[in-house]
Amino acid sequence: MIAYLKMFLLRIQEGIVYSKELRLFLSNHPLLILDFGFELVLDPHAPYGFDVEKTLPSRQWIGEKLRTLDRSLLQDLLASTVAALDREIPGLGETVAFDVKHMYAWVKENNPRVFSKESHDKHHRPAGDPDCRLGVKRSTNQEQPDGSTKEKKEVLWGYGSGVAAATTPTYGDVILAEHTLPFNEGDVTYFEPLYQQTVAALGRYPTNSTADAAYDAWYVYQKAALHGGIAAIPKMKHGDTVFVPGTAGVPLCPKGLQMHPTYQYAHTYGYRAQLYRCPLSFPSVVERATCDHAQFPVAKGCKKSVNIEPGGLMRITLDRTTPLYRAIHNQRTSCERINSQAKELGIERPKVRNAQSVKNLNTLTYIVINVRTLSRAKSTNKGILQMN
Structure with a gap:
């Protein structure tokens, strides 16, 4: 299991998209196979004393192992990076931001050049990935020639990756928790599991929280109110009271x-x-x-x-015009920066065909981002100590 975990972290770090490419990369770097701890098929005539092709799992088996990775192990590994970052960064998680990143499933229904009468049927189950669901990415009003407006919706088949993040000016952005759901789920659905994971990872309750208007629900404010903070969330227009x-x-x-x-x-x-x-x-x-x-x-x-x-x-x-509200609400951009980093690592278009593989790739991606932040934090703290 450890060997496969290292292999999949390498996949994220190196930006490798397909299992076939991952296998080819390892076959060209046999010392990594030794380092990862795969069970070797010995061959005294081979350059490194083992048969690379027979040692490496097949492309199909690599995909199967990605699907069946232990979710609790991955979540524990992510939580351990949060605990390590908490030791390096004073006051981490005092304010937590929440957001959801859209992800395109690897299905023909997301290809605008391929006609499919089921592309906008929410009851349809794509053959390429039966676990994905249809949702609205964005809704905009377009002005017509006569001056009227027409609503245009961009829909996609896929998933949503919810994150809880924190930021500091010195150390940057940290992922505290992540949760993946089919894309037809509303943003506020992610809040409770993300909040619970955040508390478990930090070992304490955040004081403040912030998010966009999609999280404007009383129980989101309740968490902050019970711990002496505020929830810096724009208020949606519900009625005219x-x-x-x-x-x-x-x-x-x-x-x-x-x-x-x-x-x-x-x-x-x-x-x-x-x-x-x-x-x-x-x-x-x-x-x-x-x-x-x-x-x-x-x-x-x-x-x-x-x-x-x-x-x-x-x-x-809540007075949404105060400097305190604005300062906390501005920290919501930490999620946007995390999403940008995750997009660069390929999270937006995963080349897998089931929900479990998508979830595992997401967690692995956030582990890599946190490890990078941890490396910078340790380097920063070392520099500070040397200055003193």
Whole structure:
């Protein structure tokens, strides 16, 4: 197993795309075969005392070993790089950024030059990779000649690689956790497994977190709220509810009146909620009060449920104009830099045909990136000690 693990790390490091090329590379570098620890087929007449072709596994077996690599072993190896980086980098993981990188599956449905009537059918299962799924990479509005706009969606068959990352000005970017899912999964789906892996790898809870608006969910803010930090995430426009400034999430009704709290209850989505009602009808009916809103005569006015968990209140009361928010939100670019490095190592278009191989290649890629960062961190710290 160790020999194969070293071989696959070499594949990432050297930018080797196909198993056939990997085998050819090793056959041209027989000393690596010795170093990796493969079981040798001895031949006293061969230059190095063993038969290279018979020692190396076949191309098919290399692909099979990539698919069946122990996921827990790879995750432990990634976590060990995080622990090593934590010892070298003070304050690592105080702020954690989350993001998802799209990946193209190796299927004909992703080739725009090949016609396939199933290319946009989400129920279709590509023969090249039955595990991949159809998802929307990007949605943009294009202006038409008449001045109107038309939505254009770019779809692809593939996977999403979610990462949790941290950055420091001196040492650069570090991957704290990774998680791969089919591309039809929403970005916020990645948050919980990434957060749990991050806590396990660091041995402590992050203080702050940041991500794009796709992570605008109350339970994302809850993690930061429970540990004295903030979640620097842009707020999506869900409805048009306006809240009273300086209050703990007290809403205004559509007519601009401060609503009245009635009772709390357990919401079906898993959080405590406060129900607010029309101030003209609760706690008592205001004499001769009238309102032209449609709900006033039929339901005693409007009502609004507010999430009163710490994360729910942070989401609606967080001031997104402060220097603190901006400084934390700017650290989201660490994920973009990690994604750029991973793309250079070939993560965007993996030449494998099943989800397990994709997941394993992703983890191996992030291990290589972290090892490179660890090498720079050790070199930096050594230079600092020599200066002192």
